[in-house]
Amino acid sequence: MSTRILIVDDQAMVRQGFGALLAAQPDLEVVGDAADGAAALDAAARLAPDVVLMDVRMPVMDGLEATRRLLHDGGDRPRVLMLTTFDLDDYVYEALRAGASGFLLKDAPADELMHAVRVVAAGDALLAPSITRRLIADFARRRATDRPSxxxxxxxxxRETDVLRLIARGLSNIEIAESLVLAEQTVKTHVGRILAKLGLRDRAQVVVFAYESGAVVAGER
Incomplete structure (x- = not known):
């Protein structure tokens, strides 16, 4: 079964370019596009995409508000992959809090775009790139207060706490397995239990939870 994708960006060239790249893949299907957040909500309701590529800055309704509204009631909702640039640290963090599963730089190579969509569609979060770790750490340094766990x-x-902390630092399951000397399948089991116990949607929300709860402090090793 192919992954259904909705592309949301106010630039027609971005929508067309991403659409052409993704549609050329046998396992990916572009079911529609939208030029602003309000149109995205309408399109998502009609088209039932599995993944939404969501620009941050758009007229009428920005991507952050659209993501909040799209994911506000949980349930069987699409995964949201934010399209962004380097200078949007706070926006990216707030998007993760709203339920987005990660983000992608607009100038990313074609193979990164396709990899990102597949990762998010599989229920994981796009958290491995160093840019994500930097954004989360920067936010935590600026805003963290002494919060009780x-x-x-x-x-x-x-052991689950150990895994949570390593997820928050951007490590993949393979890297966590190597760090803790565990089998990768064991790590996957721990991740599943963490999500279930904390009532979280995916690894992106684990990162937010870890920093907000004080389980992880920016800069510590």
């Missing part, structure tokens, strides 16, 4: 943290086992 929420009660939800106490539900995690020590």
């Amino acid at each position: 929420p009660a939800a943290l106490s539900a995690l086992t020590p």
